[in-house]
Amino acid sequence: MTTLRKSLRGAALGALLAASAVAVPTLASAQALFSAPERLDGGQVGFSSGERGKPVLPGGPVVANGRGFHPGQSIVLMYGQTPLSTGPITANAEGGFEARLTLPADAQPGNHPIVAVSQSPYNAVLADLKISPNVPLSNEAAYRITSVQPTRGLYQTAYSAKRNAVFATSAVGRPPVRQSELLRLNADTLAVEARVTPAAAPGRPGRDGQVQDGGVFAVYGVGVDDAHDTVWVSNSRQNTVAVYRQSDLSLVRQFEPGTVNHARDVVIDEEHGKAYASATFQPEVVVFDTGALSVAKRIKIDSTVRGETFSAASVSYDRQARRLYVASNSTNEVAVIDAAADTVLNVFRVPGARSVIGVSHDPQTDRIFVAAQGTDNLVVLNGSDGSVVADTPVGAGALNVVFEPKSRRAFVSTFGAGTVTVTDVDGRIVANLPAPPVANHVSADGRGNVYVAVKSGWTTDGNDSVLRIRPAR
16 A cells, blocks of 8 residues: 655645746647547546545545556556656556555545546546545533434434324335335334335336336435324435325325425425425425425525526425525535525525535524535535535535534534534534444434434444434433
């Protein structure tokens, strides 16, 4: 294994300074430098830690994998003008390569541009090396964590005050998904009180044109409607949603496939009889009438990024503020929707964030908490003008966030780090709690408890868990 010979910090600046000192050649001399360009269609480079599911950390290993090069071609990985390896890398007979390196301990977290320069013939491929922050566990004694393993494939949880129950969704595998459950857990004991497997889904056309097994209407997102004694779930694979009865988990209404594109999150405005479902990859939130069980409206969201399309991900409903908050994964924005009129009030960009996905809100301070998976941070925005209040590194793969009103803390699940990071309203970390291996989703019950859906990731036991986090006193 090779150690990077120079810290990534400051290398780009050094390259810039070096380049500025080079005289600009004349056109005649420049023409002599250029040969026929490489027609490389599939040259790609990616980076990983070498251990599946684990992030790249300062001082840790990095594995560079390339493909689509010419067999025997020489490749050098460059950060600015600094080569990352002690010598050139040679593509194998299939045009691929693997290079194992070690990051310096002072490597700064972030997305670093790396250029893979190939010779004979010349070409350059740009790739991102993402270095995640290493946030240590802290203040564990301040919280009590209870864990149960009710089923495999856990995705989300939601609390019902009416039944003092936690509803959880699960789905295992890729389409056709055949193993999926909706569960009701006792909020005090976390024991399973009821469970149901969704009904069979329509068949899917295969590559040969024949209808294939459609699996079941697997459940992913979940929202609770205590006013109607129902549970709403998203059927992401069938692009729709469904409604179940809380008491016995019997099916009340299965909406038609195609109702909501890759439906992700479902949140409920119980007082005003509305359910909101985010249409993943689309600039849309679908509004349902929870009494009539029908589509009431489709809210279109325009991106403020020129030429780009808002891509709905997580949604969060603040009952007190009567606002809906929607994260855009592709454009790194947050939309604020007036839930009384179901109209868009603001669309804020989230500076310093990439792959924005989780969102929550504190009505008392009017602050928006945004989790960004691509930059491993929690960004806190001022809800009135979108200005940045805080930008906090929380760990690899910041996926979801919930603001817990009783303790006035934000809880962030990190998919890569396997932790739940707790911050105050100003974005300062007050605790970092273990939730291994993959902390997928966080929800709050309004009583001070936070529930975490933890996926097994790539571990061999395959046991997912639901965690309940509550203050120790």
